Amino acid sequence: MNFKDYNQHQLFLFPPTFEDLIPEYHPVRIVNDVIDKIKIDPLLKAYKKEGNPSYHPKMMLKIMIYAYMDNTYSSRRIEKSVKENVNFMWLSGMKQVDHNTISRFRSQKLKDAFKDIFRQVVLLLAEEGLISLREVYTDGTKIEAQAGRYTFVWAKSIKTNKEKMLKQLEELWKYAQNIAAREDSDPEPPDFKEISKEKIRETVESIDRKLKGSNTTDKKGRAGAKSKLNYIKNNFEKNLEKYQNQEKILEERGSYSKTDHDATFMRMKEDHMKNGQLKPAYNTQVSSENQFIINYTVHRQTNDIGTLHSHLENLKETFGKEVFSNIKSLTADAGYGSEENYEYLQDNEIEAFVKYNTFDKEQDKNYQKKYKTFSKENLYYNKDQDFYLCPMGQRMDKTHESNATTKSGFKQKLSHYQAKNCVGCPIRGVCHHSKTNRSIERNHNLERHKEKVRELLLSEEGIVKRKKRCYDVEPVFAHLKHCHGFRRFSLKSLKKVEIEFGLHALAHNLRKKVA
Structure with a gap:
């Protein structure tokens, strides 16, 4: 039998170093180089000058980010890796950090500084030409909270x-x-x-x-x-x-x-019981470009429609008005189509490639055949004299105006119109089901926005952006959830959950950079 030499007690005249053991283009080197380039002044403010010396925050940050790149999320597992894994040992300089220190660093020290760290990394990606910060694709997903499923x-x-x-x-x-x-x-x-x-x-x-x-x-x-x-x-x-x-x-x-007061019960797509059960969760929002995460926010709202305003305001606050003003377009699905969102994008001079709730139905020929004649969206409107014509040609004059306020406090102006006489109309049964004359309610400002958005979405650029959204922002959630097993938060409370999701987002960007 012919075997290679095996001797566990063999001594080395020149013992191997970590530099010899870690390949030149290993992801751990990318983490090390990127963190060395950024400033950590906001992170230093979380430390006190008095007391025993602390582990260097740059070292702790490198360990934490690489752990999330390596799908190691538990503080105890990170502690084990720092003692046994060559890559972690190289980053830590052979310092053996316990899990309590790792947990405190993640939940307390990073609390006020991590968003600035994330911003600097995104700007480094922009300097390298990987992103332009001119067009963004926005979407959201619900991630289960670290809370009891029956503590509602x-x-x-x-x-x-x-x-x-x-x-x-x-x-x-x-x-x-x-x-x-x-x-x-x-x-x-x-x-x-x-x-x-x-x-x-x-x-x-x-x-x-x-x-x-x-x-x-x-x-x-x-x-x-x-x-x-x-x-x-x-x-x-x-x-x-x-x-x-x-x-x-x-x-x-x-x-x-009851076990995480910031978590809201939401209907999850990835339901373990496959019956659409409500579970405590957070609504995470992401804006991406070329599958890099540009900005992230975490919300307690169950729907996406009310999150866009605060999400973009957070982006403006994080990167500054100068970077925010460079954004020329935003693409999102129908979950974000509202008058408030269209107004916000218009005020900030951002082209809204954002579907409204009936856009996809309008493209369906069967839907058009069935509803085109009698739908209020297709009634003839005389803008100069402010009246509608019903399918039989009867004039529908404005009866009154009313105001409505959304949950977010946005004020809407609604106009109401009514036909004068529907008695004996041969198509009344298919036109409307009211016991009196047909009446409709219209939000003219929203209709104006929808007309503009429809034109953008059906243009060549709009068709390209709608297709690109499917393989730009949606794969980000696929990578996080299915490739890296991030289906449930490990921490509790909104502030800590934001840090945890931010670590996942930063790790995703660095993995993408390595690829």
């Missing part, structure tokens, strides 16, 4: 419970009024439209007086009323305080998780 608190449940409390108070008060022996009933009944601690106390005191002063022979009913009153005394104020605290945590949301 619903805004609707709180509202229902408060209504039940009011109803019980009202019923008990009416019973006390009916059985009161003395004629000292309140001149006006309490207002049972809104509940408060003061109202509970006043109503309980009033009921208590009436029950004590009554001479009713209905002992069973009176005992039941006293039992209910004792329950109200012992629990209602405490429960109301709990509901008020929950409403503060909810703010404008419909739900939150």
